[in-house]
Amino acid sequence: MSINRGEPMPSYLITCPSCNTENRVAADKEGMSGRCGTCHAKLPALHIQPVPLTEHTFDNFVRNYDAPILAEFWAPW
Numbered sequence: 001m002s003i004n005r006g007e008p009m010p011s012y013l014i015t016c017p018s019c020n021t022e023n024r025v026a027a028d029k030e031g032m033s034g035r036c037g038t039c040h041a042k043l044p045a046l047h048i049q050p051v052p053l054t055e056h057t058f059d060n061f062v063r064n065y066d067a068p069i070l071a072e073f074w075a076p077w
């Protein structure tokens with residue numbers, strides 16, 4: 001097993017809804033809202049990785065999320 005020392009932290013590009021600048025967001029800041037580096041507008045708090053939701057958290061998450069959502073539903077039976 002090799003460890004990639006010196007590898008940059010994974011990051012995502014989030015396009016500013018105000019000025020269309022692409023802002024690099026570190027993977028550990030995923031889901032947190034930030035500010036555009038160019039115009040300082042608020043960036044949407046986007047998730048790249050799946051977010052587990054339950055019947056108690058689903059409605060609130062969907063209501064407050066600023067981007068399209070891909071949902072996969074499953075039940076244990």
Ligand SMILES: [Zn+2]
Pocket residue numbers: 016017018019020021036037038039040041
């Ligand atoms: Zn901007």
